[in-house]
Amino acid sequence: MYQALYRKYRPQKFKDVVGQTSIVTTLKNSLQIGKISHAYLFYGPRGTGKTTLAKLFAKAVNCEHPIDGEPCEECSHCIEISEHSCVDIVEIDAASNNGVDEIRELKNKINLVPSSLKYKVYIIDEVHMLSIGAFNALLKTLEEPPEHAIFILATTEMHKVPTTILSRCQCFPFRKIEVEDIVFRLKEVVAQEKINIEDEVLQEIARSCDGGMRDALGILDQLSSYAKDNITLEDYHSSRGTLSYNMVEQFLKDLFSQNVKKVVESIQVFDKSGRDFFQIINQIIVYLRNQLIQFYTKNEALLYPEHDMIQLIFTLNRLQTAMKETENVKIIFEIGMIQSMKELEKNISREIIVDQKDDIASSSNSISREKVPAHVEKTPSPEEIPKEKTQSLLIAKQNEELFSIRINNTFARASKDILINIKQKTEQLKSRIFDSKIGFLICLILDGNIRVASDENILISYEYESMVEQALEHQRELEHQFLEILGHTVNLLFVTDETWKKLREEFIQKKNQNIPYVYKDEPQLEESMLIDTITDIKKEADAYQTAVEMFGDIVEIEEN
Ligand SMILES: [Zn+2]
Numbered sequence: 001m002y003q004a005l006y007r008k009y010r011p012q013k014f015k016d017v018v019g020q021t022s023i024v025t026t027l028k029n030s031l032q033i034g035k036i037s038h039a040y041l042f043y044g045p046r047g048t049g050k051t052t053l054a055k056l057f058a059k060a061v062n063c064e065h066p067i068d069g070e071p072c073e074e075c076s077h078c079i080e081i082s083e084h085s086c087v088d089i090v091e092i093d094a095a096s097n098n099g100v101d102e103i104r105e106l107k108n109k110i111n112l113v114p115s116s117l118k119y120k121v122y123i124i125d126e127v128h129m130l131s132i133g134a135f136n137a138l139l140k141t142l143e144e145p146p147e148h149a150i151f152i153l154a155t156t157e158m159h160k161v162p163t164t165i166l167s168r169c170q171c172f173p174f175r176k177i178e179v180e181d182i183v184f185r186l187k188e189v190v191a192q193e194k195i196n197i198e199d200e201v202l203q204e205i206a207r208s209c210d211g212g213m214r215d216a217l218g219i220l221d222q223l224s225s226y227a228k229d230n231i232t233l234e235d236y237h238s239s240r241g242t243l244s245y246n247m248v249e250q251f252l253k254d255l256f257s258q259n260v261k262k263v264v265e266s267i268q269v270f271d272k273s274g275r276d277f278f279q280i281i282n283q284i285i286v287y288l289r290n291q292l293i294q295f296y297t298k299n300e301a302l303l304y305p306e307h308d309m310i311q312l313i314f315t316l317n318r319l320q321t322a323m324k325e326t327e328n329v330k331i332i333f334e335i336g337m338i339q340s341m342k343e344l345e346k347n348i349s350r351e352i353i354v355d356q357k358d359d360i361a362s363s364s365n366s367i368s369r370e371k372v373p374a375h376v377e378k379t380p381s382p383e384e385i386p387k388e389k390t391q392s393l394l395i396a397k398q399n400e401e402l403f404s405i406r407i408n409n410t411f412a413r414a415s416k417d418i419l420i421n422i423k424q425k426t427e428q429l430k431s432r433i434f435d436s437k438i439g440f441l442i443c444l445i446l447d448g449n450i451r452v453a454s455d456e457n458i459l460i461s462y463e464y465e466s467m468v469e470q471a472l473e474h475q476r477e478l479e480h481q482f483l484e485i486l487g488h489t490v491n492l493l494f495v496t497d498e499t500w501k502k503l504r505e506e507f508i509q510k511k512n513q514n515i516p517y518v519y520k521d522e523p524q525l526e527e528s529m530l531i532d533t534i535t536d537i538k539k540e541a542d543a544y545q546t547a548v549e550m551f552g553d554i555v556e557i558e559e560n
Contacts, residue, residue, distance in 0.1 A: 006217035009189050010052050012082065013070050017056070018185045018213055019177035020049055026172070027053070028069035031060050036119075037170045039142055039151040041127075043158040044174025047212025050154040051125055055081075057152065058089050058121035077117055088117040095126040099134040107137055111146055120149050127153040128160035135162055142168045176211020179203070185213065186220060195224050197231040204236055204244070241276030248280075248287050255312075256304045258341045261464060267334050277323065277333045281316050288313050308344055315340050322439070335443040342447055405520050406457050406493055411507060412517040413454035422453050425485045441477055444470060451500055458482065459493045461500035468494045 011017045014024050023042075030036060040057075042050040059082070060066060064075040071078050080086040092102045106122060114120045124130075130138065142151065142165065153169060155161055186202045189195075201223070209215035219240075223231055226239045237244050243251070254262040270280065288309050294300040302309065319336040323329045429442045447467065448460035462468050471478060471494045482490050495503070510517070 004218070005189060005193070005221045006214045009185075009192075009217060011049075011056060012059075012073065014056060014060070015070065017049060017053060019181045020053065020174055023053065023172045023174065027057055028060075031057075031066065031069040036061060036150065038145040038149060039169040040153065041158070041161070041166060041169035041171045042152065042154045042174055043161075043171065044156070045176055045211060046156050047209070047214035047216075048174040048177055049213060050174050051123070054121075054123045054152040054154060055089075058119075058123065058150070061119055061121070061150065062088075062117045080116065086117065088114040088120045090120070090122045092122065092124045093126060094124055094129040094134075099124075099130040100137070103130070103134040103137040103141075107141055110141060110149055114148055118148070121152065122149065123152045123154070125154050126156070127165075128155045128157045135165060139164055139168075177213050178211075179206040182206035182209065182211075182213060182216050186216060189217065189220065193224070195220070195231070196229060197223070198233060200233050201231055201236045204233060208240075208242075237275075238273060240279070241274060242279045243270070243275060243283055245287075248283050252284065252287065252304070255337060255341060256308065256344065258345055260338060260341055260467075263337055263341065264334065264466075267330065267337065271330045277329050278320065281320050281323075281333075285313055285316050311343060312340055315343070331440060335440055338447055339443055402522060403493065405522055406491055407459065407503065408517055409519055409522075410452055410454050410457040410459050410493065412519040413456065414452045415454070418455060419450065419453045422458060422482075422486065423450055426450065429481075429485065438481070441474060441481055444474060444478060445481060448494070449497070449500075451504075453490075455488070455490075457491045457493055459495065459500075459503075461495050461497045463497050465496055468496055 014028050017024050040054075042054060044050060056071070059071045059078055060069060062077045062081065063071040064077055065072045073079075073082070077086075081089055090106070092099060092106070110120070110122075124138075139162075141149075145151070151169075153161070153165070158166070158171075183202050183206045186205065190197050190202070197220075205216050205219045205223075209219060223236060223239060226235065233244055237247075251263070251266055254266065270277070291300075291302060292306070292309060295302050295306070315336060319333065322336070323332050326332050426445055429445060432438065432442050444467075445460075448462050448471065450458060451461050452459045460471070462471065471492070475492060475494075479490060479492050482492065
């Protein structure tokens with residue numbers, strides 16, 4: 001039968017115990033000089049060796065031929081205890097029930113002499129879980145214990161143990177085991193088990209198990225069954241859904257430099273490789289926290305502004321809660337990260353060009369340029385596309401025309417008051433970014449820059465083309481959000497920051513030359529016109545196809 005590593009490698013001698021040096025020394029000395037106490041309390045974090053040392057002490061105290069306080073492992077007592085066949089060693093797990101029956105039975109039998117050993121040893125694990133009744137029964141026993149009884153109480157939560165109990169025990173604080181000590185022990189285990197594993201992985205295991213040896217061995221156990229040959233750092237992280245230290249560092253570097261593209265790409269990679277976003281958040285929080293602690297206690301330089309780091313920790317905390325309420329954890333994480341970058345950006349004053357101008361509603365004229373910078377991809381010419389796509393081509397063409405008219409009209413009827421009002425109202429949406437239903441839309445609104453607005457149209461620019469595409473995909477829903485906050489319908493126009501720059505230059509140029517924007521009616525498309533256009537495009541495509549068949553693809557059809 002397979003035996004878990006932490007059981008198999010549970011120390012059988014004091015010298016094998018990792019960490020807890022002062023406790024081990026004290027216990028061994030007391031054994032050597034024969035000063036045995038009747039009650040001990042071992043307290044400290046889980047997996048730090050409390051139960052292990054309790055069992056080891058039970059054996060050492062009963063050994064017939066101890067050597068320097070160590071059990072001999074050869075006498076009948078040692079063997080009996082090692083084989084768990086000894087009735088005089090009683091283990092009680094207070095966590096599994098409230099312990100009343102066990103403690104009652106303990107009380108009844110405690111005065112009987114041990115059946116084979118010198119001492120009866122009662123090990124009560126998670127002693128803080130005992131009921132009041134059980135504690136009282138235990139207290140009576142601790143007040144007048146028979147000579148042959150030793151109690152070893154263990155707990156992770158000492159503050160829950162009544163002081164009347166504590167005052168009767170010799171208390172030992174177990175500390176988290178140091179990373180180096182854990183690595184040392186892990187190296188011994190992998191050597192004996194012939195597990196092929198990179199040293200870095202052992203370091204990573206030791207760092208991640210928060211000072212608990214049992215957890216460290218548990219992770220090693222899992223990992224050795226997960227990856228058969230050579231266990232790499234990548235095996236470690238992908239089996240646990242976590243990021244390597246370097247990955248966390250790189251991710252934060254991109255985040256703090258507001259590199260949206262790289263952050264979004266990294267999130268894609270995390271998702272595809274099956275990382276756990278909850279674990280990632282924990283890792284980032286721990287990373288930031290450690291940096292801050294180093295800064296506060298050792299005055300070490302911070303990589304990022306203190307305020308930003310603290311802000312990010314709080315954001316991540318909120319994000320965790322929001323993620324628990326949604327099925328689409330990745331999207332919420334992604335939005336949260338984009339939002340964080342926007343928060344960081346706000347510390348740098350944001351340029352709002354239109355605000356700096358006078359009321360631009362007074363200047364108006366038609367846009368003179370031939371081609372409005374398009375928010376959609378360059379419309380392909382008919383020869384580039386198959387026939388069935390002509391329909392969408394037509395719509396794209398119409399959209400482009402409509403789009404350029406709307407841009408013109410926005411400038412023609414824009415006002416600073418409208419812009420300020422809209423900006424104020426969208427700011428109020430912030431409180432709802434973690435709403436699982438509309439949080440995504442709100443982030444899309446907040447991530448954009450509202451550049452110019454009239455009562456009918458709002459022009460929003462985004463840093464990246466991909467964000468413009470996302471906004472276009474959700475245009476209807478976004479317009480609905482604006483209807484809710486403004487109380488009237490509006491058309492949203494999305495452009496990249498790049499396009500916005502061009503529009504702005506044009507606006508300034510016109511203003512300097514005193515050429516106003518003239519309001520234009522939006523085109524009303526007749527159905528017949530629609531059909532005609534489709535037919536035209538189809539004809540063009542057919543003509544091209546015929547030409548290609550006759551001349552090969554050297555033919556070029558002029559764009560009209
Ligand atoms: Zn022995």
